[in-house]
Amino acid sequence: MILRSLVILAFALVLTLWHLGSGGDSWSLLPQNELDTFIFTEIRLPRVILAFCNGVALGLAGSVLQLLLRNPLAEPGITGIAGGAALATVATLYLGAVGPVSWWLPAVGLLGGIVTLGLLWLLSGRQPQGIRIILVGVALSAISGALIAVVLNLAPNPFAFQEWALWLMGSVSNRGWAYVWLILPLLIVSLVLLMTQRHYIQAQIFDEPTVQTLGFNEAWSKFLLLLVTALLVSASVVTAGIIGFIGLVAPHLVRLLGLRRPNQLIYYSGAVGGILLVGVDALVQTIDTRVELQLGVVIALIGAPWLLLLLHRSGRT
Amino acid sequence: MLELTNLSYPKRLNNVNYCASAGRLVGVIGANGSGKSTLLSIIAGALKKANGEVKWHSDDLLHCSPSEQRQQLAYLAQKNEFREPVRVSDLLLTSQVNIKESSATLSAWRERSIDEFHLGNLLSRAITELSGGEQRRVMLACIYAMNRSLLLADEPTASLDLHYQLLVMDWLKAMSKEGKLVLVALHDLALAAQYCDELLLLNEGQLIASGEPNQVLTDTNLAAAYKVSVDWLCNSNGVAMLARRL
Numbered sequence: 001m002i003l004r005s006l007v008i009l010a011f012a013l014v015l016t017l018w019h020l021g022s023g024g025d026s027w028s029l030l031p032q033n034e035l036d037t038f039i040f041t042e043i044r045l046p047r048v049i050l051a052f053c054n055g056v057a058l059g060l061a062g063s064v065l066q067l068l069l070r071n072p073l074a075e076p077g078i079t080g081i082a083g084g085a086a087l088a089t090v091a092t093l094y095l096g097a098v099g100p101v102s103w104w105l106p107a108v109g110l111l112g113g114i115v116t117l118g119l120l121w122l123l124s125g126r127q128p129q130g131i132r133i134i135l136v137g138v139a140l141s142a143i144s145g146a147l148i149a150v151v152l153n154l155a156p157n158p159f160a161f162q163e164w165a166l167w168l169m170g171s172v173s174n175r176g177w178a179y180v181w182l183i184l185p186l187l188i189v190s191l192v193l194l195m196t197q198r199h200y201i202q203a204q205i206f207d208e209p210t211v212q213t214l215g216f217n218e219a220w221s222k223f224l225l226l227l228v229t230a231l232l233v234s235a236s237v238v239t240a241g242i243i244g245f246i247g248l249v250a251p252h253l254v255r256l257l258g259l260r261r262p263n264q265l266i267y268y269s270g271a272v273g274g275i276l277l278v279g280v281d282a283l284v285q286t287i288d289t290r291v292e293l294q295l296g297v298v299i300a301l302i303g304a305p306w307l308l309l310l311l312h313r314s315g316r317t
Numbered sequence: 318m319l320e321l322t323n324l325s326y327p328k329r330l331n332n333v334n335y336c337a338s339a340g341r342l343v344g345v346i347g348a349n350g351s352g353k354s355t356l357l358s359i360i361a362g363a364l365k366k367a368n369g370e371v372k373w374h375s376d377d378l379l380h381c382s383p384s385e386q387r388q389q390l391a392y393l394a395q396k397n398e399f400r401e402p403v404r405v406s407d408l409l410l411t412s413q414v415n416i417k418e419s420s421a422t423l424s425a426w427r428e429r430s431i432d433e434f435h436l437g438n439l440l441s442r443a444i445t446e447l448s449g450g451e452q453r454r455v456m457l458a459c460i461y462a463m464n465r466s467l468l469l470a471d472e473p474t475a476s477l478d479l480h481y482q483l484l485v486m487d488w489l490k491a492m493s494k495e496g497k498l499v500l501v502a503l504h505d506l507a508l509a510a511q512y513c514d515e516l517l518l519l520n521e522g523q524l525i526a527s528g529e530p531n532q533v534l535t536d537t538n539l540a541a542a543y544k545v546s547v548d549w550l551c552n553s554n555g556v557a558m559l560a561r562r563l
Contacts, residue, residue, distance in 0.1 A: 206397070206408070206411070207394060209392075213361045213362055213386075213387070213390070213391075214415055215386065217384075218383070260403050261403060
């Protein structure tokens, strides 16, 4: 366990150093002059922290959903919350209600995520059983996806279309500290809420009927955990757009590391999600393309075959 | 003392009235869909919104909080599905969650349970690696480690071989001998006749007979509940089994 933690920490350190040193003309970590210092403190540092926070948020949200819904295929996307937050943001931009650099934009995105959670909760009967809430989530996700497509269709000009479409694919470039200060408090609140539910989370090692008789206020605990995922996913969407796959793959990587206790699974998924995103973002910066590749796309391109390879290997052993 | 008064659940259970005292092994029998699992789930708090009253000593189990209910009873579900290969020791530890006792007491109960169910060599094993019988043994150990005065077991012998069926019933009998009230839903009427102090016979959500096994397991009752005619075959030691009447 200590060894695994050290390996994960070492990975994080190496990737962070690589990330901080990448993106310029040549690899350099220590600032040489004032411009370097500015680039380091105002561009690279917030970018790596934002990437890590986003990965943590998605890793936590994915693992919580997989535990709560008792479905290893659950990921933030299928709850419709990411779609709801993205739809609210894109619709606000389309309506021109607020400017693209306003604080109101992430606030509206967050509200979109929370409203979708409310719908999810009500439509799945307030006592969500695994399969029902997944079906409701898939339906909500399809609706928000279709509405986002409608808004993109109605984009006033090709530039707006490209900007919104790229934002939807997910990226942490050119965000600055403001976005870090947006996601960090939400991450901390979510972690505190997760801590308060640690006994309920641990009890998920038993089957559902047994958990119901272990003395928990189930409806409240489930609602709180769904709220946590809504906060995490919305925070990620409003700061970096839609980044898929991390929420699905991080918990499975943690399982492949041999960590199975529910609380372990959740916190390590957060750490692994953060490391994955920092690594992929560093890679995105080192690949020389005309327009920087979007994070969500690259993660899926690298992560999916990697997951298949790991599953193939673990299946053989 | 457990008192069920006018206990009903829409479409599944109809006005069940019954009284059982501590230290008894009470079997709940009946055909598939007769309401056995519903009855146990309501008492356990796994099924909400039932009508009527369930009194255990002076507590109304239907209307107390999940935390208060937890202090009174332990429930063994019909099937236990384990997805993650968590260790047996983790299951045992987690089974005592929300029980208001000192950690020393809880630890002593766990130790006692490990001894009683011979789990010493299974503690570090993953639950998913164990056989169905061993998994049941672990779950019974968890129930025992909770040390509650009211035990509810929903078909604990289902899909077990004869060896484990008898072991499970022996353990439940031993728990009732310790002064606990054990309510067990059973399909095997021979086991019910052999082990239970009292039986409740349910048919289509209604209690059609209750009392000692020989009063309940009559030809008329069995024909009404199971829609078949059967005969009891007994050997010289009084051990019985059922056979279709020819």
